[in-house]
Amino acid sequence: MNQRxxxxxxxxxxxxxxxxxxxxxxxxxxxxxxxxxxAIVVILFLRNVxxxxxxxxxxxxxxxxxxxMNVMFGGMMGVIGKIVSERExxxxxxxxxxxxxxxxxxxxxIVSTAAFVMFGVVVLLTMGLLFFPGVxxxxxxxxLTLLLVVVVGLFATMPIGAALGSLFTNPRMLGFVMMPIxxxxxxxxxFYPITALPPWLQWIGQAFPMxxxxxxxxxxxxxxxxxxxEIGASWRxxxxxxxxxxxxxxxxxxxxxxxxxxxRRESGSAVAERQERAMQNVR
Amino acid sequence: xxxxxxxxxxxxxxxxxxxxxxxxxMRYGTKDVLTGVDFTANAGEVLALLGPNGAGKTTTIEIxxxxxxxxxxxxSVLGIDPAHGKEEWRSRxxxxxxxxxxxxxxxxRELLEHLGTYYRPYSTDRTxxxxxxDDLVRxxxxxEQADKKIMTLSGGQRRRLDVAVGxxxxxxxxxxxxxxVGFDPHARRDFHDLIHRLSDLDNTTILLTTHDLDxxxxxADRIVILAGGHIIADGSADYLARKxxxxxxxxxxxxxxxxxxxxxxxxxxxxxxxxxxxxxVENLEVRRASxxxxxxxxxxxxxxxxxxxxxxxxxxxxx
Numbered sequence: 390m391n392q393r394x395x396x397x398x399x400x401x402x403x404x405x406x407x408x409x410x411x412x413x414x415x416x417x418x419x420x421x422x423x424x425x426x427x428a429i430v431v432i433l434f435l436r437n438v439x440x441x442x443x444x445x446x447x448x449x450x451x452x453x454x455x456x457x458m459n460v461m462f463g464g465m466m467g468v469i470g471k472i473v474s475e476r477e478x479x480x481x482x483x484x485x486x487x488x489x490x491x492x493x494x495x496x497x498x499i500v501s502t503a504a505f506v507m508f509g510v511v512v513l514l515t516m517g518l519l520f521f522p523g524v525x526x527x528x529x530x531x532x533l534t535l536l537l538v539v540v541v542g543l544f545a546t547m548p549i550g551a552a553l554g555s556l557f558t559n560p561r562m563l564g565f566v567m568m569p570i571x572x573x574x575x576x577x578x579x580f581y582p583i584t585a586l587p588p589w590l591q592w593i594g595q596a597f598p599m600x601x602x603x604x605x606x607x608x609x610x611x612x613x614x615x616x617x618x619e620i621g622a623s624w625r626x627x628x629x630x631x632x633x634x635x636x637x638x639x640x641x642x643x644x645x646x647x648x649x650x651x652x653r654r655e656s657g658s659a660v661a662e663r664q665e666r667a668m669q670n671v672r
Numbered sequence: 673x674x675x676x677x678x679x680x681x682x683x684x685x686x687x688x689x690x691x692x693x694x695x696x697x698m699r700y701g702t703k704d705v706l707t708g709v710d711f712t713a714n715a716g717e718v719l720a721l722l723g724p725n726g727a728g729k730t731t732t733i734e735i736x737x738x739x740x741x742x743x744x745x746x747x748s749v750l751g752i753d754p755a756h757g758k759e760e761w762r763s764r765x766x767x768x769x770x771x772x773x774x775x776x777x778x779x780x781r782e783l784l785e786h787l788g789t790y791y792r793p794y795s796t797d798r799t800x801x802x803x804x805x806d807d808l809v810r811x812x813x814x815x816e817q818a819d820k821k822i823m824t825l826s827g828g829q830r831r832r833l834d835v836a837v838g839x840x841x842x843x844x845x846x847x848x849x850x851x852x853v854g855f856d857p858h859a860r861r862d863f864h865d866l867i868h869r870l871s872d873l874d875n876t877t878i879l880l881t882t883h884d885l886d887x888x889x890x891x892a893d894r895i896v897i898l899a900g901g902h903i904i905a906d907g908s909a910d911y912l913a914r915k916x917x918x919x920x921x922x923x924x925x926x927x928x929x930x931x932x933x934x935x936x937x938x939x940x941x942x943x944x945x946x947x948x949x950x951x952x953v954e955n956l957e958v959r960r961a962s963x964x965x966x967x968x969x970x971x972x973x974x975x976x977x978x979x980x981x982x983x984x985x986x987x988x989x990x991x
Contacts, residue, residue: 392759392793399789406786410777479772483837485739487790488763656739657769657849658730664772 396489396496403493404500411505421509428455429516432580436521440582443618445523445611447581450618452517452524453610454579456510457602460542462570463506468550469566471498472651473557477663482655491652495551503543510539517610524610531609538605538629545598545633548640555644555651558663570599579603582618591620598636601629688751690715690845690877691736696745698731705731707901709745713894715844716875718867720882720892724971727898729881733849736879737767750845763794763801766843766876768834768851776823780814780833781805783822784840791841802840812836812866828859835866839876846870848880852887860887867891885967899970913963923957930955 411417432455435448443450475481475498484490514535517524526532553566576586576594583591583600594600607615608624616622691713698706705728713719721729734740735747738754738761747754752761775783788802795801803811809818812832817825825833831851838846851867852860868891870876882888888895889909897905897912905912920938924931926949935941938958945953 395790395793399786402789403786406778406782414777475774478774478776479769480774482739482769483772483774486737486762486765486767486769486838487787487841488759488794489790490787493790656734656737658734660772661770 392489396492399489400493400496401500403497404504407497407501408504411501412508421505425459425509425512429513433520440618443582444614446521449517449521449523450582450607450611450615451580452513452521453606454603456513456517456610457538457542457604457606458574458577458579458599459509459513460506460539460602461546461599463509464502464543464546465550465553466563466566466570467502467505468498468547469554469557470560470563471502472551472554473560473563476558476651476655477560477660477667479660481652482657482660485652485655495648498551499547502547506543507539514610523612523615526610527612534605534609534626538602538609541630541633541637542598542602542605545602545636545640548644549636550640552640552643552647555647559666573597573599576600577603584618584620595620595632598633601632605629605633689713689748690717690750691719691879692746692748693732693736694746696732696735696747697743698728698735699743704901706742709898709902711896711903711906713877713879715877716871718871718878718880718891718893720880720888720895721898722882722885722888722895722967723898725883727883728901729883729898730849732898733847733879733881737765737847738762760794763791763841764844766838766841766846768838768846768848770834770849770853773823776821778822779819780822780825781809781818783833784808784836787837788840794841799842799844801842803842805840808836808840811869813862827854828856828862831855831859831863832866835863835870839870842874843876845877845879848878850881850883852882852884864890883971885964889963897967909963913960920958920960923955923959924953925955926952 432448432451435451436446438447440447440450472481481491481494484494487493526535557563573594574580576590577583577597577600578586578594579599583594586594604619604624605626607619608626608629616624619625689712691711693712694710696706696709697704709728709732711719721732723729731740735742736749736754738749738757741755749757750761750764754761778786784803785805788805791801806818809815812835814829814832814836817829822830822833835848835851838848848867852863855863864887867878867880871878878891880891882891885895892909894906894908895912896903905915907915919934919936922933922935922938922941922945924945933941938960942956942958945956
């Protein structure tokens, strides 16, 4: 227990408590279970739809893809939503008033968001292993791939989320991020192989982490012959980790400065002003 | 270790002020909010920063808390410029924020215990940090709510939790910005009791802002009045009352007839009254204009946009 390490250990504790609160909050769980549940039901019906050239059904292809999408969504939107809403409700300022509180807050947010993403991965993985033929691990290397994709995926999405979140002063601006991400889902080969799209759309899709996360998950969970419907008939592991690493570096370069700027500007009157504005919008 | 020893309350800080502000200026764009604020607060003192809404109280307190950068002037809080205050400095401060909706899913005791852990490395032989969560919950009167979710607390309970969060690190200096806004009279009295207990208990220096003179009189050892961007009065409530109530109203009756007279020298007026009429004078009453009357008149004029005149009158009255 010294002055330098305490904010980190306290932050880890904070993340754990935060995660526990989320897991015991019906509204937070519903926000995950409802859309995920619908998606699972839909792809359950796709188990009988074949993809030409692939040994697995469209449903079984979509499940690992959805796990990738979940990491992207949960990692990026999770952090953005957390920062924006906790800035508005005063959580951030409360922590700023405490020695080492901002560090602890940041660590806590990362830990709780990552834990919630992992929870989503476990839920989807269990569903996949139980109900989707073809979704399985063919060896320990596949387990390792899955773990790596999740970890690198979190690094590729959470810092970018923190950078974006620190730019927004208003929770209603979240829609501006939500819409493009929804659109991105459509061109990232999540619910159908990306090779069915025109090449220029394929290029846009491949510029963002979501496609690569889906690809990485498929490479971990689908039989080797499912690779034939992918671009170049390859799982492209080097490209996958390369692109994800680039996004991670971009986020890690941008986030600290933007977060510091945001924290510096936080004060009681700033929170009051935002809340007043929010009230006016409600009326 | 040398850091923490230096920070201790027993340090030579006893005779140097805990807060010292000199010629503090703040400008937003082209608008001057503070035009040269000067005041000090001594160890163990409860100081009220009083002023009408929009006088710059919140700006001042946020500069002292290190949450806002000033435009100009010298500020020292616990011997350190808040603009460069490090975490060690922050560990000696307590800030009672307005009631937000934060940490709604956390339980009362759980949050206090968690926030307390950040203060543990700043504990010293003299000041054990943090405050024990059970003891703290009892001190602010939330024992029954200790394991309730914060979002289920009433407004008054939530406010007491805000104070608990502010003092969990056993601060040497506590800031409270408009602590009782929106309180009913009962909740307000409870809150005042709590503040009194705090200042008695630990000899904590307290700076609070309020626009309510009554509250300032009840809580503070000393009142500093901020209006028009600078300090226009500084002293105990008694001192300010004596200084500012120059006019007194003398009422009496003679032969069943009632008289009223305003004077700046009530004593000689009454002496002359008795000399002239002796035992005929009955029902004598001498009443000085109270601090409150003078202050309310100033606030009313300030809020109707004639603040300049009011402040001048206020200052003249003091001389």
